[in-house]
Amino acid sequence: MISVDSAKLPPAQNKPETPCLSMRRREAAAAIGVSVGELDTWTKKGIIPCVRIGKVILYPVTAIQDWLEKQAQQGAAADDKFIEK
Numbered sequence: 372m373i374s375v376d377s378a379k380l381p382p383a384q385n386k387p388e389t390p391c392l393s394m395r396r397r398e399a400a401a402a403i404g405v406s407v408g409e410l411d412t413w414t415k416k417g418i419i420p421c422v423r424i425g426k427v428i429l430y431p432v433t434a435i436q437d438w439l440e441k442q443a444q445q446g447a448a449a450d451d452k453f454i455e456k
Contacts, residue, residue, distance in 0.1 A: 394432060419435070420434035
């Protein structure tokens with residue numbers, strides 16, 4: 372059996388990983404596959420969920436996941452209207 376001495380691991384690997392609760396602009400834009408400019412437009416129009424803390428705008432991961440799911444459901448419902456005759 373191979374054992375790993377945690378004292379010899381680099382500090383980043385020795386600590387438990389902190390879950391990502393929110394993303395900043397570039398991370399959020401990349402995560403949903405749009406440009407930062409498009410994300411900024413959606414943010415200003417109130418289309419996408421975000422939280423402002425001082426001058427920082429954060430995009431909560433779970434809120435973005437829920438929003439994307441809702442968008443997918445609405446898109447599927449709109450697609451169904453075109454299929455129905």
